[in-house]
Amino acid sequence: MNNSSLTPFKVLSPTAILGYGFPIKSFEEGMRRHPHVIAVDAGSTDPGPYYLGAGVSFTDRSAVKRDLEIMISAGIEEGIPVIIGSAGGSGGDPHLNWNVDIIKEIAAEKGLKFKLAIIKAEIDKKYVLEMMRTGKVSPLHPAPELTEEELDKTVRIVGQMGVEPFIKALDEGAQVIVAGRAYDPAVFAALAIKMGYDRGLAIHMGKILECASIAATPGSGSDCMIGYLGSDYFEVEPLNPMRRCTTLSVAAHTLYEKTNPYILPGPGGILDLTHTKFHQETERVVKVTGSKFIPSENYTIKLEGVKRIGYRTISIAGTRDPVMIEKIDEIIEGVKERVEDNFRNSGFKYYLDFKVYGKNGVMGALEPVKHTSSHELGIIIDAVADTQAIANTICSFTRSTMLHYGYEGRISTAGNLAFPYSPSDFKIGEVFVFNIYHTIRVDDPCQLFPCETILIGGEK
Amino acid sequence: MKVRLTEIAEVIRSKNSGPYELTFDIIFKDWDVFEKVCLSKDINPSLVSRLYSIPEEKIINIIEFKPAKAIKITIERPIASGELGETDVYGAQQHAPLLDLEFDI
Numbered sequence: 001m002n003n004s005s006l007t008p009f010k011v012l013s014p015t016a017i018l019g020y021g022f023p024i025k026s027f028e029e030g031m032r033r034h035p036h037v038i039a040v041d042a043g044s045t046d047p048g049p050y051y052l053g054a055g056v057s058f059t060d061r062s063a064v065k066r067d068l069e070i071m072i073s074a075g076i077e078e079g080i081p082v083i084i085g086s087a088g089g090s091g092g093d094p095h096l097n098w099n100v101d102i103i104k105e106i107a108a109e110k111g112l113k114f115k116l117a118i119i120k121a122e123i124d125k126k127y128v129l130e131m132m133r134t135g136k137v138s139p140l141h142p143a144p145e146l147t148e149e150e151l152d153k154t155v156r157i158v159g160q161m162g163v164e165p166f167i168k169a170l171d172e173g174a175q176v177i178v179a180g181r182a183y184d185p186a187v188f189a190a191l192a193i194k195m196g197y198d199r200g201l202a203i204h205m206g207k208i209l210e211c212a213s214i215a216a217t218p219g220s221g222s223d224c225m226i227g228y229l230g231s232d233y234f235e236v237e238p239l240n241p242m243r244r245c246t247t248l249s250v251a252a253h254t255l256y257e258k259t260n261p262y263i264l265p266g267p268g269g270i271l272d273l274t275h276t277k278f279h280q281e282t283e284r285v286v287k288v289t290g291s292k293f294i295p296s297e298n299y300t301i302k303l304e305g306v307k308r309i310g311y312r313t314i315s316i317a318g319t320r321d322p323v324m325i326e327k328i329d330e331i332i333e334g335v336k337e338r339v340e341d342n343f344r345n346s347g348f349k350y351y352l353d354f355k356v357y358g359k360n361g362v363m364g365a366l367e368p369v370k371h372t373s374s375h376e377l378g379i380i381i382d383a384v385a386d387t388q389a390i391a392n393t394i395c396s397f398t399r400s401t402m403l404h405y406g407y408e409g410r411i412s413t414a415g416n417l418a419f420p421y422s423p424s425d426f427k428i429g430e431v432f433v434f435n436i437y438h439t440i441r442v443d444d445p446c447q448l449f450p451c452e453t454i455l456i457g458g459e460k
Numbered sequence: 461m462k463v464r465l466t467e468i469a470e471v472i473r474s475k476n477s478g479p480y481e482l483t484f485d486i487i488f489k490d491w492d493v494f495e496k497v498c499l500s501k502d503i504n505p506s507l508v509s510r511l512y513s514i515p516e517e518k519i520i521n522i523i524e525f526k527p528a529k530a531i532k533i534t535i536e537r538p539i540a541s542g543e544l545g546e547t548d549v550y551g552a553q554q555h556a557p558l559l560d561l562e563f564d565i
Contacts, residue, residue: 048542048549077514142480142520142536248487249529252471255485259477259534261525277525309544351544364511364547365538368557384544434479434540 008228008235009192011037014223018042018067018084019059022212026224026239031074033281038075040067041088041210042099045434046257046302046432053155053306053432055094062459069110072103072176076112078304083166083187085400090182090304091124092156099128107457114176117169117341117449121180123157123303127423128440129447136441140302143437149157150307150435157305162267163203164445166190181304182448183267184210187228190229197229203271204236206251208288215253216243237285245280245286253311259293267302269295286458302450305436310351311388312428314393315381317402323409324416325377328356331416335402342397350385350394379417383429395425465561468493472558477534479541481520484533484555494529496565503531511557514538530536 017023019042047058058063068084075082080184088095093111100118101203107114129151129387131137158181167190179187180259185206192202205227208215213223216238229460236245254273255261256358264271275290319325339352357378362366381402403417410416442448467471470485475560486503488494497503512535520534541549546555 043542045505046476046550049479052541140478140480145541248470248528251525252485252487252530255487255525255528255532257477257483258532259476259481259483259520260523261528261532262523273527276527353545355547360547362547362553363556364507364545365559366514366554368511370515431544433543437479437540454514 005263008230009195009197009263011039011188011192011205011209011227011229013188013212013225014038014040014071015067015224015226016041016210016212017059020438021063021067022224024070027070027074028403029239030224030226031078031383032450034078035080035226036353037081037083037191039083039085039209040071040073041085041182042182042185043089043091043181047089048100049432049434050353050430052090052092052158052304052428053308055092055156057088057095057098059089059096061102064099065106069106072106072112073110076114076175081170081175081177081191083190085179085182085184085187085320087178087180091158091179091221092119093120093180096120096178096180101180103176103331104456105306108356111457113455113457115174116171116172116456117177119161119165119169119177119179119180119449119452121158121161121234121449122345123159123448125151125154125157128157128303137154137438140437140439146436146438151162151183153294153307154435155308155432159171159440159448160267160302160304161302161449162186162445163193164188165449165451167390167454168196168446169451170194172303172451174453181316183302183345185266198231200230200233200271200291201232201288204227204273204276204288204291205236206249207271208236211253211256212242213238214256215250216245217249218243226280226401233287235281235285235287246283247280247286250286250288251278262442268299269293297445299445300439300441303436303438303440304434307435308319308429308430308432310384310386311391312382312384312431313388313391314383314424314428315395315399315425316421317379317399317419317424318376318415319418320376321412322375323411325372325374327358327407327409328377331402331405331407332356334407335349335398335405338405339394343394346392348385348394350383352394353382355382386443388429390429392425399424434449461561461563465563468497468565472555473549474551476537476541480537482535482537482551482554484558485530486532486558487519487530488527489530493565497531497563498524498565500563502563503533508533508535517552
């Protein structure tokens with residue numbers, strides 16, 4: 001392809017995470033620019049391991065439906081693809097199915113008919129085991145090495161797909177693509193790469209667009225951005241006139257949530273920003289050049305997996321007593337001992353923790369301030385056990401023990417804790433932790449991500 | 461002249477970089493000061509180790525990122541995000557010890 005013939009390829013990114021919303025005016029401004037694709041990233045591991053394990057979305061269904069209604073209607077009308085990555089937040093099968101249901105509902109309600117591609121990203125444990133045995137699975141430092149025993153405990157594994165499965169779905173004529181877990185920039189970069197634009201620039205632009213207007217100033221996770229990709233540069237521009245992209249806001253976003261901002265590993269290679277330049281093109285537009293994609297020798301996919309470790313019950317309370325505040329560490333130790341002693345012969349296995357806000361509730365072990373000067377403390381009693389019933393028992397018993405615990409120097413003998421709620425204890429349910437954060441070597445970038453294309457909607 | 465980091469930096473923040481790492485960004489207000497702080501190597505593993513009471517081997521890297529006038533510090537999380545004992549799932553409130561830093565520039 002003759003690069004100089006490339007007209008700018010335009011990508012509309014409505015919002016940082018599907019369901020976070022966007023002002024309709026910004027979106028309409030984006031559509032007036034006639035983008036080639038509307039793309040959105042719906043996921044993150046940020047909200048923690050629970051959502052992947054439990055199979056639920058961390059975003060709200062009504063909010064996701066609202067965003068998608070606008071995006072899909074506009075995409076169909078304009079005749080451009082709408083691409084959604086990391087459906088349902090974590091991108092496992094239940095998350096993907098949840099999102100597909102929303103799309104079907106929209107099609108039915110709006111009388112829209114279109115070709116929908118559904119790309120799965122959940123990966124079978126047996127397959128990972130086979131690959132482990134042939135040495136194709138490696139931990140991403142500092143995640144620990146994976147053992148067969150640990151793999152067996154995993155409840156769900158997803159792989160982060162690159163651009164290739166999206167390109168395949170686009171080749172099949174998909175108008176809307178909804179995918180499980182995906183490398184964040186992939187949804188923004190896929191169509192551009194398919195059309196022959198530079199992979200490094202397309203991916204770097206995707207990295208900025210994936211958080212929409214977070215890369216602008218004032219930043220927002222719920223406002224639209226547009227990207228213009230040329231043959232040897234790209235430009236980003238916020239679509240709300242109250243925001244600007246500055247070299248600082250865009251470069252700063254390049255740092256965000258990254259270990260090394262110069263070298264960004266992804267599916268099939270690394271994005272090298274060593275020679276990247278950020279240039280203030282207009283007051284509101286930043287131009288970026290010099291970003292390079294360097295293919296790796298082996299194509300690897302990042303895996304994320306979680307296991308269930310039990311069930312949680314918590315109780316929320318506070319204290320305003322200066323003697324109690326002074327002695328809080330000893331009191332907690334005393335209460336823990338009392339609980340342990342009481343259930344010594346029960347065979348209960350549990351974890352009991354106290355979060356003490358006003359002391360080190362936010363930073364825990366990393367907190368440098370060792371002595372609190374706060375006049376009140378917030379306390380969360382956190383009990384995790386093999387069953388919900390045992391977690392309830394430990395939390396309840398700990399709460400009543402702490403309420404009436406007779407510490408030295410106690411003046412306030414009616415009760416040590418202030419509870420803001422009745423009931424005082426909350427059943428949180430299942431507790432998951434990450435146990436897989438690894439890469440897996442593949443021969444074909446699409447092999448782990450089966451795609452099904454269906455025609456949906458049409459009849460009211 | 462002693463200056464506080466909060467006077468010379470525009471952004472001081474922390475966030476997860478994946479579930480196993482915590483990364484801190486210090487974005488400076490101007491080039492001159494950024495370069496002086498880089499040259500002084502005042503932000504170094506020993507300082508980070510002291511501020512967060514962690515051994516130096518838990519520090520993954522400290523990188524000067526010129527395009528953003530930024531110094532980036534990445535450490536291993538004491539526990540993976542969401543593990544038992546977690547206090548900050550997103551890692552977004554671990555920056556405060558950096559706010560008190562002072563530099564001779």
